[in-house]
Amino acid sequence: MKKSEFGFIGDIAAMFGALPHHGFEPIGDDCTVLQMGDEALVMTTDMLVEDIHFLRGASLPEEVGEKSLMVNISDVAAMGAKPIATLLSIALPESAQGEWAERFMRGYYEASEREGVALVGGDTTASRDKISINVVAIGRAPMTNLKRRSAAKVGDVIAVTGKLGISSKGLVDIMFGDLNTAAAKAHRRGQARVAEGMWLGAREEAHAMMDISDGIASDIKHIMEQSQVGAVIELTKVPTDYDIRYATTGGEDYELLLTVEPSAFDTVAEALRAATGTTLTAIGTIVEGNGIEWLENGKPTEIEMRGFEHF
Amino acid sequence: MKKSEFGFIGDIAAMFGALPHHGFEPIGDDCTVLQMGDEALVMTTDMLVEDIHFLRGASLPEEVGEKSLMVNISDVAAMGAKPIATLLSIALPESAQGEWAERFMRGYYEASEREGVALVGGDTTASRDKISINVVAIGRAPMTNLKRRSAAKVGDVIAVTGKLGISSKGLVDIMFGDLNTAAAKAHRRGQARVAEGMWLGAREEAHAMMDISDGIASDIKHIMEQSQVGAVIELTKVPTDYDIRYATTGGEDYELLLTVEPSAFDTVAEALRAATGTTLTAIGTIVEGNGIEWLENGKPTEIEMRGFEHF
Numbered sequence: 001m002k003k004s005e006f007g008f009i010g011d012i013a014a015m016f017g018a019l020p021h022h023g024f025e026p027i028g029d030d031c032t033v034l035q036m037g038d039e040a041l042v043m044t045t046d047m048l049v050e051d052i053h054f055l056r057g058a059s060l061p062e063e064v065g066e067k068s069l070m071v072n073i074s075d076v077a078a079m080g081a082k083p084i085a086t087l088l089s090i091a092l093p094e095s096a097q098g099e100w101a102e103r104f105m106r107g108y109y110e111a112s113e114r115e116g117v118a119l120v121g122g123d124t125t126a127s128r129d130k131i132s133i134n135v136v137a138i139g140r141a142p143m144t145n146l147k148r149r150s151a152a153k154v155g156d157v158i159a160v161t162g163k164l165g166i167s168s169k170g171l172v173d174i175m176f177g178d179l180n181t182a183a184a185k186a187h188r189r190g191q192a193r194v195a196e197g198m199w200l201g202a203r204e205e206a207h208a209m210m211d212i213s214d215g216i217a218s219d220i221k222h223i224m225e226q227s228q229v230g231a232v233i234e235l236t237k238v239p240t241d242y243d244i245r246y247a248t249t250g251g252e253d254y255e256l257l258l259t260v261e262p263s264a265f266d267t268v269a270e271a272l273r274a275a276t277g278t279t280l281t282a283i284g285t286i287v288e289g290n291g292i293e294w295l296e297n298g299k300p301t302e303i304e305m306r307g308f309e310h311f
Numbered sequence: 312m313k314k315s316e317f318g319f320i321g322d323i324a325a326m327f328g329a330l331p332h333h334g335f336e337p338i339g340d341d342c343t344v345l346q347m348g349d350e351a352l353v354m355t356t357d358m359l360v361e362d363i364h365f366l367r368g369a370s371l372p373e374e375v376g377e378k379s380l381m382v383n384i385s386d387v388a389a390m391g392a393k394p395i396a397t398l399l400s401i402a403l404p405e406s407a408q409g410e411w412a413e414r415f416m417r418g419y420y421e422a423s424e425r426e427g428v429a430l431v432g433g434d435t436t437a438s439r440d441k442i443s444i445n446v447v448a449i450g451r452a453p454m455t456n457l458k459r460r461s462a463a464k465v466g467d468v469i470a471v472t473g474k475l476g477i478s479s480k481g482l483v484d485i486m487f488g489d490l491n492t493a494a495a496k497a498h499r500r501g502q503a504r505v506a507e508g509m510w511l512g513a514r515e516e517a518h519a520m521m522d523i524s525d526g527i528a529s530d531i532k533h534i535m536e537q538s539q540v541g542a543v544i545e546l547t548k549v550p551t552d553y554d555i556r557y558a559t560t561g562g563e564d565y566e567l568l569l570t571v572e573p574s575a576f577d578t579v580a581e582a583l584r585a586a587t588g589t590t591l592t593a594i595g596t597i598v599e600g601n602g603i604e605w606l607e608n609g610k611p612t613e614i615e616m617r618g619f620e621h622f
Contacts, residue, residue: 015420016430022395022451024431032398032431036347043431047400047445049438084333087343089358089445109326119327120335120343120354127360127441134358134400134434134445140333 028226029149030075030210031139040146042139044075050131054188058174061100063188064133065107071213072137073115074192074254078211080147080201081139083194085118089134091127100131115194145201147209147258152227156207156259158284159269160216161196165242168215168250183242190254195276197256203271205264212257215249216283219257220292227259230289235296239281259286339537340460341386341521342450351457353450355386361442365499369485372411374499375444376418382524383448384426385503385565389522391458391512392450394505396429400445402438411442426505456512458520458569463538467518467570469595470580471527472507476553479526479561494553501565506587508567514582516575523568526560527594530568531603538570541600546607550592570597 013027025033031042048071050056054064073083088108092101112119117137170187178184193211200206208223216238220231240247260268262285269280287293294301324338336344342353359382361367365375384394399419403412423430428448481498489495504522511517519534527549531542551558571579571591580591598604605612 012416012430015416016423019424019429020427021429021431024396024429027430027432032396034352034396034431036352041345041347041352043398043447043449045398045400045432045434045445045447047402047434047436047443049402049436049443051439052402052437085335085343087354087356087447089356091358091360091363091443105323105326112327113330116331118330118332118335119323120332120338121356123356123358123445125358125360126363127443128362130439130441132358132360132402132438132443132445134356134443136354136356136398136447138354 030078031081033079033146035143038143040081040141040143042076042079042081042141042146043136044072045134045136046071046075048133056100056131058179059188061103062107062110065104066111066189068133068135069108069111069115069117070190070192070254072135073117073194074211076137076139077192077194077197078147078209078256079139079141080145080197080209081141082198083115083117083137083139085120085138086112087136088119088122089124090122091125091132093127093129093131096131141201147201147206148226149208149210149223150226152208152223152229152259152286154229154286154288155262156286157262157265157282158220158231158233158286159258159260159265159280159282160212160239161193161256161278161280163239163241164212164216164248164253164255165240165246165250167252167254168246169242171252187252190252192254193256193278196272196278199272199275200256200258203268205261205268207259207261209256209258212253212255214251216257217248223257223259224290224292227286228290230287230291230293231284232287232293232295233284234298235294235301237281237283239279341389342392344390344457346454349454351392351452351454353387353390353392353452353457354447355383356445356447357382357386359444367411367442369490370499372414373418373421376415377422377500379444379446380419380422380426380428381501381503381565383446384428384505385522387448387450388503388505388508389458389520389567390450390452391456391508391520392452393509394426394428394448394450396431396449397423398447399430399433400435401433402436402443404438404440404442406440407442452512458512458517459537460519460521460534461537463519463534463540463570463597465540465597465599466573467597468573468576468593469531469542469544469597470569470571470576470591470593471523471550472504472567472589472591474550474552475523475527475559475564475566476551476557476561478563478565479557480553482563498563501563503565504567504589507583507589510583510586511567511569514579516572516579518570518572520567520569523564523566525562527568528559534568534570535601535603538597539601541598541602541604542595543598543604543606544595545609546605546612548592548594550590
């Protein structure tokens with residue numbers, strides 16, 4: 001849980017901070033962490049609501065099923081952990097209780113099968129007229145593999161997997177009624193970087209890591225806050241096929257944002273590509289301070305960068 | 312997750328049964344169980360939807376917050392485990408994003424504090440016009456303390472904690488506009504039997520156990536199915552201050568339904584009362600077969616018993 005998600009009622013993390021934690025780490029990362037000996041169990045949850053996160057007319061039920069799983073296991077992978085199981089709650093209006101629900105479950109099942117994760121619990125209920133879906137994803141990792149937002153070091157290379165911006169470009173396509181562009185399909189069927197997250201989890205040269213859910217302009221701030229560092233990002237290095245604003249402030253790409261020991265960056269990038277086929281691109285540097293500087297060809301840019309707001 | 316909750320799309324438990332389980336037990340109890348050495352981690356989830364599980368005009372926000380926690384930790388206690396943490400997801404329409412949300416969180420916090428459970432993760436999002444709430448509760452127990460629905464033995468005493476029927480009587484009061492009866496308050500603020508569940512978890516004379524969420528007429532069938540046994544219940548022994556139909560087919564009492572080694576029943580009941588102040592009442596016997604027989608003063612009754620349907 002991101003602290004800011006409970007901003008509407010003040011600092012819930014602080015409110016609950018005084019209660020016994022029973023071995024769980026405090027709120028602040030992609031997942032909560034429960035240490036069990038040398039191993040960590042990690043857990044995360046995301047709620048998807050009709051007309052907020054998806055439109056029944058614009059996404060196939062199978063796509064909503066797949067996406068519900070993917071947004072959650074992306075958070076597990078971003079900790080360097082292996083997703084092992086999920087719990088699924090779903091509230092269905094009468095209009096979705098037949099075919100829509102069956103097709104949703106097919107999409108959820110096929111993605112679960114592909115990723116090798118079990119369905120171990122859940123709840124179903126009626127609702128008045130809108131669909132609500134809540135998924136909890138559970139993962140495991142050796143404690144030493146866990147990647148936290150607080151682990152960035154001054155001098156680290158800031159890097160991202162894959163290419164950015166396709167999901168938000170797809171959302172705009174959908175808003176204009178172009179449901180069948182490659183970007184629109186990518187938006188509806190975002191894939192989590194599970195193999196990459198687990199692989200990077202095992203590399204000690206990778207320091208801080210998280211998944212990109214609100215755009216790097218917003219998400220890098222979580223690493224900066226938790227690690228008490230600043231960042232410099234060179235816009236021309238951000239890997240994208242679209243407008244730079246989609247790539248920096250567009251959400252839901254589910255690529256990984258991480259910081260890497262600078263002397264090891266080339267080796268790690270090459271080995272990640274050999275192991276998973278996925279590129280790792282250096283886009284900036286962790287610096288002292290608490291500010292973020294955006295450069296364009298080495299010079300300060302005036303483009304204003306804001307994160308994508310789901311809420 | 313109860314199997315039947317996914318009945319609308321066929322047998323999901325079977326559909327997912329072929330996937331790797333990664334140490335989780337198959338679906339079928341109040342909670343899913345992950346064995347970690349000699350210890351078990353248990354997890355359960357429940358979704359509460361506005362106008363289905365609560366009415367904004369009939370429940371205080373604090374009461375909805377408390378109830379959201381209680382229905383979940385009741386499932387943990389019913390396994391004989393200690394609730395340790397929760398994850399909370401909430402979708403809020405604009406009309407609930409201010410005062411309602413703050414008061415909901417206050418109720419959730421106060422119940423968490425009283426029960427000693429941490430809040431370790433969650434999600435908040437907007438919704439069009441109705442509130443959806445999803446809670447996951449996590450508990451721990453020694454593996455040997457876990458009470459499963461499948462552990463009933465022929466000859467066992469069937470027993471319940473406390474008194475039944477007050478919650479469904481309260482629901483009827485609320486439907487008739489009587490919001491302030493003792494039963495209506497009990498319905499809105501049902502308390503989980505946490506101390507009793509943990510205490511019974513440590514007693515090997517207690518065999519099968521679950522919480523009563525749909526009424527004993529419906530819930531005993533889960534124990535019968537999972538344990539492959541039948542049951543005889545004497546209506547005059549069912550502890551209640553209300554009409555027997557509320558006590559047998561009314562939901563949401565969150566008392567415990569369990570089966571106990573017959574020679575130990577009196578000892579266990581007396582010791583439970585001494586330890587927690589809560590009564591344990593014998594209402595019937597586990598028998599061979601797969602049917603349920605309802606008696607009234609030892610004679611078969613014609614009253615038809617159906618469980619409470621949330622859905």
